Amino acid sequence: MQIEKLLQDNPSFHVWSDGSAANFGVSDRVVKYIYGKLKPGDVTLETGSGKSTFAFLLAGCKHTAIAPDPGEELRIRNYCSANQIVTDFTFIANSSAEVLPLLVNNIPALDFVFIDGAHRYPYAEIDYHFTEKKLRTGGYMVVDDIHLPSVRNLYVFLKNEKNWELDALIDKTAFFKKTGEEILINDWQNQGINRYFLVYSNMKAKAVGLIKSVLGMKRR
Ligand SMILES: C[S@@+](CC[C@H](N)C(=O)[O-])C[C@H]1O[C@@H](n2cnc3c(N)ncnc32)[C@H](O)[C@@H]1O
Structure with missing residues (x-):
């Protein structure tokens, strides 16, 4: 199974500010849990990119990843071509805060949103704000790194809302299911x-x- 190979290879898709290779990826358990929630043809979006992107690619989703570093796209596509993985996805090399306000008007309803882009305040909330209206009822809003004070507010907010159900908390990642539109x-x-x-x-x-x-x- 390709997802097992990816997790074993554990490739580096990120870089530190000095340009050296880094791996800021989510845990293997989170990659597998995301993968398990997806169906071929699901419309999916993530802020940030890396190991998690492969859960969407391998599940056959119509996927968009937004991250400012074009090097991440190159490294993901290189790993895909070396491993015969179909690279039919959209990578937008820009900040989610710039992209999402325009993009949301031009994309179909989303089945799954993964928020793991910039972690400084208020990026997680910006990513949530511009994607939640596009997420269909029954879809998933997943927030990574909820232990960070700059992200935790969003987790606390969603946990208290009537139209979100906490499906799972895996390591530092919260999986919320949308149960309806906000009233x-x-x-x-x-x-x-x-x-x-x-x-x-x-x-x-x-x-x-x-x-x-x-x-x-x-x-x-
Ligand atoms: C923790 S890493 C994501 C890890 C990835 N989910 C994985 O499993 O490998 C954070 C990501 O956020 C991206 N990022 C940084 N600033 C961003 C911004 N303003 N908008 C969107 N993504 C951003 C980085 O390029 C990086 O891909």
Whole structure:
């Protein structure tokens, strides 16, 4: 099976800032879990590229990877041609923050999104924001490196929302399944992340109203 060979080879698709080879890839378990969720023909998108890209290529997805370093594309395509892997995918060599706002208007509905591009704040949230509307109900939104403070907010947010279900947490990667579109009430009030604040502010308003009415009664 080609995925086993890829994991054994463990090729380097990334570079450090001094140009030396690096491997910032997700764990083998995550590559296999992504692969297990995919079907041929699924429309998929990832921010970042590398080992994970092969889960999509080997599963026969219509895949787009977005990462600024064109060297990553070259190394992925070279590994593919050396291993007879079909390289029918789109690599966009740019920052996801530049690409996604334009791209989302021109792509079909997505079955699977993998967020593993820039990890500094607020990139994971930008990647989420521009892809979640395109993700079909039943599709997967997968966020890597949720241990980083700059990514963790997104994980906490999704865990609290009614239209996302945590399917699996593997190593540092969270797999969320979309169970429906977000239902907005007065902008922020239906979001799980605001639940306790809403209860607190309603109680506070009631208490203030009660105090005012008691004080008003005494003055009369
Ligand atoms: C942790 S690595 C991704 C590892 C990959 N998922 C794998 O399994 O090998 C981070 C990736 O984010 C990419 N990246 C860095 N800045 C980015 C940006 N602004 N937009 C999109 N991708 C970015 C890097 O080029 C790199 O491919």
